[in-house]
Amino acid sequence: MRDPPGTAKQCLSVQISARRDVAAGIFQLETIWPGPAPRAGQFFLIKPRRSACFLGRPISVAEYDPAENRLRFLIAKRGRGTGELAALRPGDEAELTGPLGNRWEDMVPERPRAAGERAALVGGGVGIAPLLALGAELAPGSYDFYGGFKAAPFGLEGLECQDLVTASEEGLGGNQGRISDFFNPAPYRAVYACGPLPLLKAVAAACENSRTPCFISLERPMACGVGACLGCAVATRRGNRRCCIDGPLFPAHEVLFHG
Numbered sequence: 393m394r395d396p397p398g399t400a401k402q403c404l405s406v407q408i409s410a411r412r413d414v415a416a417g418i419f420q421l422e423t424i425w426p427g428p429a430p431r432a433g434q435f436f437l438i439k440p441r442r443s444a445c446f447l448g449r450p451i452s453v454a455e456y457d458p459a460e461n462r463l464r465f466l467i468a469k470r471g472r473g474t475g476e477l478a479a480l481r482p483g484d485e486a487e488l489t490g491p492l493g494n495r496w497e498d499m500v501p502e503r504p505r506a507a508g509e510r511a512a513l514v515g516g517g518v519g520i521a522p523l524l525a526l527g528a529e530l531a532p533g534s535y536d537f538y539g540g541f542k543a544a545p546f547g548l549e550g551l552e553c554q555d556l557v558t559a560s561e562e563g564l565g566g567n568q569g570r571i572s573d574f575f576n577p578a579p580y581r582a583v584y585a586c587g588p589l590p591l592l593k594a595v596a597a598a599c600e601n602s603r604t605p606c607f608i609s610l611e612r613p614m615a616c617g618v619g620a621c622l623g624c625a626v627a628t629r630r631g632n633r634r635c636c637i638d639g640p641l642f643p644a645h646e647v648l649f650h651g
């Protein structure tokens with residue numbers, strides 16, 4: 393019997409075991425996480441042990457290897473919190489709280505899977521992170537991966553997808569343009585997406601037109617991360633939901649993108 397999403401979590405001090413720059417302003421952090429095993433779609437609140445920030449920043453699980461408890465994150469440096477994370481080096485200590493939020497496996501399409509039908513994973517920029525973790529949970533070859541980037545593609549090594557489609561707005565790898573322009577949801581059993589809001593809106597609209605079930609991972613600024621402060625509201629057809637505990641994954645048709 394599984395714990396309901398978000399209930400099995402811990403706040404632990406861990407040591408950074410590896411750090412790697414993967415593109416301008418984008419880096420990976422790795423650690424050994426001895427707490428409850430995360431599932432794809434979930435996230436951690438993270439900050440360095442010595443930090444000027446009161447709150448950890450929400451970061452998705454990009455990879456978790458249960459054999460070694462190895463946990464990997466893919467992070468874009470944006471402001472103070474992620475700037476502090478970018479300065480971490482192997483051996484430094486960080487505080488992690490998690491795993492938090494719901495899991496991709498909780499997002500189940502209503503119709504049964506037809507033989508050979510695949511899923512599509514559509515990510516933009518560091519939004520690929522929770523989809524990398526999802527890919528690792530799916531059977532090899534049972535999904536296609538679409539990655540959209542401003543400049544050169546990054547972070548796609550090791551995917552066991554059938555087709556890999558990339559797009560770069562600056563024409564630095566794969567198709568030139570936005571990944572949503574190279575994506576047709578019609579052949580897919582389900583679509584899972586994460587990335588900037590314009591990408592999510594375009595993917596959700598295309599899925600609605602083709603009646604393809606679509607599930608998205610949303611970002612909201614977060615404080616408590618456990619449903620207590622109501623600071624991460626997402627407007628949905630069922631009223632306001634908390635991104636940290638009711639999400640971050642939502643069926644796209646429930647989300648009021650303009651609400």
Ligand SMILES: Cc1cc2nc3c(=O)[nH]c(=O)nc-3n(C[C@H](O)[C@H](O)[C@H](O)COP(=O)(O)OP(=O)(O)OC[C@H]3O[C@@H](n4cnc5c(N)ncnc54)[C@H](O)[C@@H]3O)c2cc1C
Nearest residue numbers: 449450451452466467468471472473474521611612613640
């Ligand atoms: C569930 C979840 C999973 C996430 N996973 C990842 C991930 O895997 N990798 C990654 O790089 N980032 C991820 N993010 C976004 C990351 O949390 C923010 O970039 C980070 O909190 C910014 O903090 P900061 O102190 O560096 O920047 P700040 O100084 O707080 O802000 C810098 C800029 O980022 C914006 N911002 C602040 N918080 C958020 C937020 N939560 N979401 C979006 N924009 C924000 C601000 O409005 C501002 O424009 C995730 C967010 C959520 C909610």
Ligand code: FES
Nearest residue numbers: 615617621622636
């Ligand atoms: S961050 Fe506090 S309720 Fe979501």
